[in-house]
Amino acid sequence: MRANYRMQRLFVKVPLSEGATVTPDTAQTHYLLHVLRMVEGAEVLVFNGVDGEWRARLGHASKKLVTLTAVEQTRPQPDPSPLLFCFAPLKVGRLDYLVQKAVEMGAGTIQPVMTQHTQGAAPRRDKMQANAVEAAEQCGVLAVPAIEDAVKLDALLDGWDASRRLVFCDEDAPGDGPLAALQALGPSPVALLVGPEGGFSDAERQRLRALPFVTAIPLGPRILRADTAAVAALALVQATLGDWR
Missing domain, CATH: 2.40.240.20 (Hypothetical PUA domain-like; domain 1)
Incomplete structure (x- = not known):
């Protein structure tokens, strides 16, 4: 409804x-x-x-x-969204935008991730929570996503539940189309990882690609800003694996 x-x-x-x-x-x-x-x-x-x-x-x-x-x-209250959205924090104004769009797109959990190229300090959890509530009020969402404290990428991967597939946006992934890679994934829970403005470092990219639960996807032939990439990737994941199907 x-x-x-x-x-x-x-x-x-x-x-x-x-x-x-x-x-x-x-x-x-x-x-x-x-x-x-x-x-x-x-x-x-x-x-x-x-x-x-x-x-x-x-x-x-x-x-x-x-x-x-x-x-x-x-x-009635819908089932919680299983989609975990992981992202490298951006500057304040664009961070607010990113949190709001993640809520609108149906993320169930929002997880900031500090990468080697992330600029600035870890974002305030209470401020992100306020943005999430405001977005939920405005766009009709009933389940406000859980907001997690920021973690370093290595710590996130070290503690990862391997039963959840991690999709990460990789500007160096072969080809331009992400659909084939996403459609090939099974019905397991999914997380999405979007990097910072400078992209992932070579070491981070190598580690991600070596993990069995990780799938790298490209986002077309153009370089996208991090917030644009996040919205595009969330739409792709929801359309192929999530509640847009």
């Missing part, structure tokens, strides 16, 4: 069921009352990433406090 884009959506951190009362946080209350200028009896959609989406009605409202009562479930 597709999202209702005509109603405002709010992510909340409390259990949801018929008759449950929700007290929005200070920022949400300000938005509802002073930006949207909603009044008692108005309705919004609420979700918590666990109990599905609910239509909720504004009850008591003052200048600083509002309550919401869950009236009816509008969509």
Whole structure:
């Protein structure tokens, strides 16, 4: 069932069921009352990433406090997405974009990975979480992805579960078309790895190619920026192996 884009959506951190009362946080209350200028009896959609989406009605409202009562479930909670999205962090503005697009594209877990050519410090987990929530509210996603702390690439590979296939975007992979390589993969869980602006180092690429659970794919004849490559690769994986099939 597709999202209702005509109603405002709010992510909340409390259990949801018929008759449950929700007290929005200070920022949400300000938005509802002073930006949207909603009044008692108005309705919004609420979700918590666990109990599905609910239509909720504004009850008591003052200048600083509002309550919401869950009236009816509008969509059930879907199964968690198995897609693990691993990426080398980018500069702040483009990092925000990348996290938002990963949420929109259906990633179940978002894992920053520090590579040899990654520029800057590890990203803040709380900031990425806020971006993920905002993207979920805006695009109708019910399951907010898990946000992991950044890890070094070697540590990620050392602890890898070999039952999960790792697809990595390799600008030196032969050919231009990724579809044949993706379509040849079995039904095992999949992860996607996208490198930094400077690409993977030779040593990183050699290690990745030597691992039995890794599949390298090209992304066409043009050099793509890292955020563009990520969105393109997520679309390819979802179309061939994920929930776009």
